[in-house]
Amino acid sequence: MKIHNYSAGPCILPPDVMRKASEAVIEFNGTGLSILEMSHRSKEFVAVMDRARALVKEVLNVPEHYEVLFLQGGASLGFYITALNYLKTGGKAAYINTGTWASNAIKEAGRVGEVNVVASSEDRNFNYIPKNVAVPGDADYLHFTSNNTIFGTQFKDFPKADVPLICDMSSDIFSKRINVADFAMIYAGAQKNLGPAGATVYIVNPEMLGKTGRDLPNMLNLETHIKKESMFNTPPVFSVFVSMLTLEWLQALGGIDEMEKINNAKAQLLYSEIDRNPLFASTTAVEDRSAMNATFVLQNEAHQSIFDEMWKAAGISGIKGHRSVGGYRASMYNALPLESVQVLVDVMRELENKV
Amino acid sequence: MKIHNYSAGPCILPPDVMRKASEAVIEFNGTGLSILEMSHRSKEFVAVMDRARALVKEVLNVPEHYEVLFLQGGASLGFYITALNYLKTGGKAAYINTGTWASNAIKEAGRVGEVNVVASSEDRNFNYIPKNVAVPGDADYLHFTSNNTIFGTQFKDFPKADVPLICDMSSDIFSKRINVADFAMIYAGAQKNLGPAGATVYIVNPEMLGKTGRDLPNMLNLETHIKKESMFNTPPVFSVFVSMLTLEWLQALGGIDEMEKINNAKAQLLYSEIDRNPLFASTTAVEDRSAMNATFVLQNEAHQSIFDEMWKAAGISGIKGHRSVGGYRASMYNALPLESVQVLVDVMRELENKV
Secondary structure, three states: OOOEEOOOOOOOOOHHHHHHHHHHHHOOOOOOOOHHHOOOOOHHHHHHHHHHHHHHHHHHOOOOOOEEEEEOOHHHHHHHHHHHHHOOOOOEEEEEEOOHHHHHHHHHHHOOOEEEEEEEOHHHOOOOOOOOOOOOOOOOOEEEEOEEOOOOEEOOOOOOOOOOEEEEOOOOOOOOOOOHHHEEEEEEEOOOOOOOOOOEEEEEOHHHOOOOOOOOOHHHOHHHHHHOOOOOOOOOHHHHHHHHHHHHHHHHHOHHHHHHHHHHHHHHHHHHHHHHOOOEEEOOOHHHEOOOEEEEEEOOHHHHHHHHHHHHHOOEEOOEOOOOOOOEEEEOOOOOOHHHHHHHHHHHHHHHHHO | OOOEEOOOOOOOOOHHHHHHHHHHHHOOOOOOOOHHHOOOOOHHHHHHHHHHHHHHHHHHOOOOOOEEEEEOOHHHHHHHHHHHHHOOOOOEEEEEEOOHHHHHHHHHHHOOOEEEEEEEOHHHOOOOOOOOOOOOOOOOOEEEEOEEOOOOEEOOOOOOOOOOEEEEOOOOOOOOOOOHHHEEEEEEEOOOOOOOOOOEEEEEOHHHOOOOOOOOOHHHOHHHHHHOOOOOOOOOHHHHHHHHHHHHHHHHHOHHHHHHHHHHHHHHHHHHHHHHOOOEEEOOOHHHEOOOEEEEEEOOHHHHHHHHHHHHHOOEEOOEOOOOOOOEEEEOOOOOOHHHHHHHHHHHHHHHHHO
16 A cells, blocks of 8 residues: 655655665665765765765755755754854854744753743744744844744744844755855754755855854864865765755756745645634644644544544554644655645545545 | 675675665565654654664673663764763863774863873874773773774773773674673764664663763763663664664674674684785784774785786775775675685785786
């Protein structure tokens, strides 16, 4: 049976990427070696790393002087790296709190210096995105999380501020056009729209680095990694390789504008049904609904067991909601086809006819 | 042509592991999903993580109360994690310097607190292992690197000390029997004897943690990862899965004792030829020669181009020495078969006959 994979992450990747990745595990590019057993200093892998970094720049139209890094540790280590590299000794940083990941970023920055939470949607269990946020002009940077996978909210317009912007885009990077030049740094765990867990992409304006007055351990120092062209130590070779394949797939599909159109069509299809179908309700503010993660609940809990049975029978996987929200969460990352969304919508309609 | 892969790391893995890994990239365990697109919270992957952790304990006969973690960042991040978690505020740590990686560990620990280099082989370009090291009884721990991949040296007997031992075993873990109970912590990048780059295994005596008086960022705090059973954040799923496969392969082969026998036979075969063949010379002290990485040079540099041509023609790959030693380095990690060593030895003999 075909599985419609709505996993919140690690998540669906394009079948063609899987096929090429599987082949490279046996033999990479006619070398007689598996991609898993090649030196990261081999000319073949150096070419993979260079191409992956270049593709990030091409796909997102990243300014020439920005640097792209593939590091390890996920956004969770990124929270700490952010503060270490940008929060000046004696300075302060501004954060917007839109849920679990933003809260964790705030916690880790607090270990480095003063943190000012300039806006929060905690008052309504993070079901909306704070607007018109006032950011003190003397903050070292403003940090926010572009998309909240758990609560299903997403910034449609990025906040404006007179200080450098830093964004954790783990769950919606590469899903839509963004203006990278607006940011001092963007970082994102690979395991949503990019590749397998284990790589974390950093897109960095190097002009903003080296201003904290702090001596940093090499592995947490973005300048070290930039100097070594993302190869200070052994990189997560396979995750970088698969990320490269995914970016090639995205380019072949028509690039970021085409991807955004497809993602909007998927979100439109599902949210229309959530709004139309009297059995379901959205859990988030309409204007802040994520195109990546749609969270919704049944109006009547008595319908749960039959609905669960029906979507499982249709081959749908991974739409159980996170425990802090309950209900359902349909994650519609780049590689999820429109047809999979149609299958879910059909099940929702069937439920309406049945009960 | 069959390739004899002597890469220093990432390095050769067993063909059977590659085949299973390749298959799982298409579909894992009848789930209808690729191992790359499965939630790390799925029961299938939780079982993989549990099994990988349990296998480390079984294979190395790890004491029951020790904890096994699969983290990210390589040994390079481990250098800093070590000092953060074990070097007390106001305390000091003892280090043995046996080359590049040990030096880097010393550098990162120096960012955390006082470091006392109690022995070094720098005086002879790290071509030997310091013996009978005196370690101050008030040091928080003694750190050393069990095997030096670059200079081809290896501790045959581990140092004795009245303080906790911490060891970076990146390049010889799982190659021979060790007594884990002697160590407060062992850590190792996966990409030699364990799996693909991107995972780092930590074997930890939890009784020794939490004594530094230091507040640690979550991602660098071993106690956090222990509490969350190595799933504080998204782990490097594929690297953990392949590590599990490699450990299963090692067990099926007969376990660590059998592995040690095979590794000794390979080292014996190559070093005997280096010693016998008048065209070659070993670069390390005989008693400290690594069973994992054999470094050697040609006595006469004029033979280099013909030798290079010959081993390339035999399908040998990755034996160029590191730039800081020159000559050749034959890395004979677990998955390298004895037959591959025989091919290299045959080429060395042919060269002798030819010139």
